[in-house]
Amino acid sequence: xxxxxxxxxxxxxxxxxxxxxxxxxxxxxxxxxxxxxxxxxxxxxxxxxxxxxxxxxxxxxxxxxxxxxxxxxxxxxxxxxxxxxxxxxxxxxxxxxxxxxxxxxxxxxxxxxxxxxxxxxxxxxxxxxxxxxxxxxxxxxxxxxxxxxxxxxxxxxxxxxxxxxxxxxxxxxxxxxxxxxxxxxxxxxxxxxxxxxxxxxxxxxxxxxxxxxxxxxxxxxxxxxxxxxxxxxxxxxxxxxxxxxxxxxxxxxxxxxxxxxxxxxxxxxxxxxxxxxxxxxxxxxxxxxxxxxxxxxxxxxxxxxxxxxxxxxxxxx
Numbered sequence: 001x002x003x004x005x006x007x008x009x010x011x012x013x014x015x016x017x018x019x020x021x022x023x024x025x026x027x028x029x030x031x032x033x034x035x036x037x038x039x040x041x042x043x044x045x046x047x048x049x050x051x052x053x054x055x056x057x058x059x060x061x062x063x064x065x066x067x068x069x070x071x072x073x074x075x076x077x078x079x080x081x082x083x084x085x086x087x088x089x090x091x092x093x094x095x096x097x098x099x100x101x102x103x104x105x106x107x108x109x110x111x112x113x114x115x116x117x118x119x120x121x122x123x124x125x126x127x128x129x130x131x132x133x134x135x136x137x138x139x140x141x142x143x144x145x146x147x148x149x150x151x152x153x154x155x156x157x158x159x160x161x162x163x164x165x166x167x168x169x170x171x172x173x174x175x176x177x178x179x180x181x182x183x184x185x186x187x188x189x190x191x192x193x194x195x196x197x198x199x200x201x202x203x204x205x206x207x208x209x210x211x212x213x214x215x216x217x218x219x220x221x222x223x224x225x226x227x228x229x230x231x232x233x234x235x236x237x238x239x240x241x242x243x244x245x246x247x248x249x250x251x252x253x254x255x256x257x258x259x260x261x262x263x264x265x266x267x268x269x270x271x272x273x274x275x276x277x278x279x280x281x282x283x284x285x286x287x288x289x290x291x292x293x294x295x296x297x298x299x300x301x302x303x304x305x306x307x308x309x310x311x312x313x314x315x316x317x
Contacts, residue, residue, distance in 0.1 A: 002030040002086035003057070005079055007072060007099065009091050010038065013045040017196045018091040020157035022150055023053040029120050030086035032162065033057040035079065035169075037072050039064060043166065051164030053157065058164055063171040070095075073102045074172040080107045080145050087124050088147045092251065093195075100149045110141040116154035116274065124148065131266075133273045133292075152195050153253025154274060192226045194243060199256045202228035202245055202272070203238070206261020206282065206301060210238045215305050216260060222309045228252065228272075230262045246271035260301040264289025281305070 004026035009016040019034075026032035034055040036043045043060040050058055061075040076088060076099070090100045092114050104111035112118075115126035124146045128137040141148070194200065201223065203216035213233075220227045229239035231246050245252055247270040257275035262268060264280075264287055272278070273292050280293040281304045290296045297304055 003033045003083050004030040005059075005076060005083075005085045005088045006032055006034050006055070007076065007088070007090045007096070008034050008036045008046060008050065009093070009096070010036070010042070010046060013042070015046055015049050016091070016152075017157060018093075018150075018152040019050075020053045021152065021155040022089045022091060023050070023055060024158050024160075025118050025150055025155045026087075026089055027054055027160065028118055029124060031056045033059060033083075033085070035059045035061065035072075035076060037061045037063075037070070037075050037171075047164060047166065051162050052159050054160040054162040055164055056162045058166045059169045060166055061169040061171050070099075071171050072099045073106060075169055076103050077106045078172065079169065080109070085145050086120070087118070087141075088145060089118075090147065090149050092149045092151045096149055100147045104147040107145065107147075108143075110143040110146045112139055112141055112146060112148045114149055114151055115139075116151050118148060118150065129274060131270075133269060134266075151251055151253065151274070153251075191220065192224070194226045194228055194245070194250055195252060197226035197252070198254050199223050199225035199258075200228050200245070200252055200254045200272070200275070201225045201258045201260065202230065202262060203233055203260050203301075204230035204262030204268075205232040205236060205238075206263075207233060207238055208261075212302075213238050215302060219258070219260075219305045219309050222312045223256075223258075225256075225258075226254075230268045231265070232263075259289055259293075260305060262289055263287045264291070 006022045009019050023032045032054045034050040040062045090096045112126035116129050117127040119125045124141045126139050201220040228245040229243045234244045246268040251271045253274040255276045258279045260281050277294050280289050280296040281301045285298045
């Protein structure tokens, strides 16, 4: 069975959920092989979890280098040449799309970008959800070792123990490049990361102001959820851009998505409509977002959200 290379996305010794989804998806194409790129000691922290989710091999590429451009492309390119994998899977993110694009050019591979499912029938096929989810499109990679970027949350991560055999990979020497002189983590608070959360509570223009966004945060905290915002809310200055959900923001697919005061423009729907359960609260009964809602309340979010929060607290008491 051909190997399927999976680039591991990790931060401070923690594997992002999207990596487990990629390992699960990889089983449909071949034998999953995790590729860990990072400073010395990184793989030791991640190996057990990767093995739990099906990694037959764990390629370890560790370096002290401080090159500004990360070595993922170089590491993956040499593995593609050596093992001729059935495919290379990378998570959809700003870094992931850049790595995938550069790798496809470097190795002469076809590239299937932002797929929500993968399969194989003589060749690797990818399923795309496009035009705000109005269309589902099948694409086929005509060529060897295709590079595939998979949308986070589109595949359910399922454990399936693998062998987890580790193999050290040499990191190619970097050429002239800029170097990193300082690093500072982004302060995100105690809430889950938006792209990783299983529950997301988002607010839109209907929230009315930055101060009133507290009602969104309070409901999110009651649920242990991440906070999101529509483009209209972000453009109005109600919430920081890094929390924008939509075509020009982040794409999320949590188990539960609660939309408060969001009308449901196609730009926003494109970033959240693959959520497993969608709950909508809006005063406008004709708001487009009701078209994709599993549960909808026509009402004032400032009345409904506090009631919902109180009910959650009562049931948890």
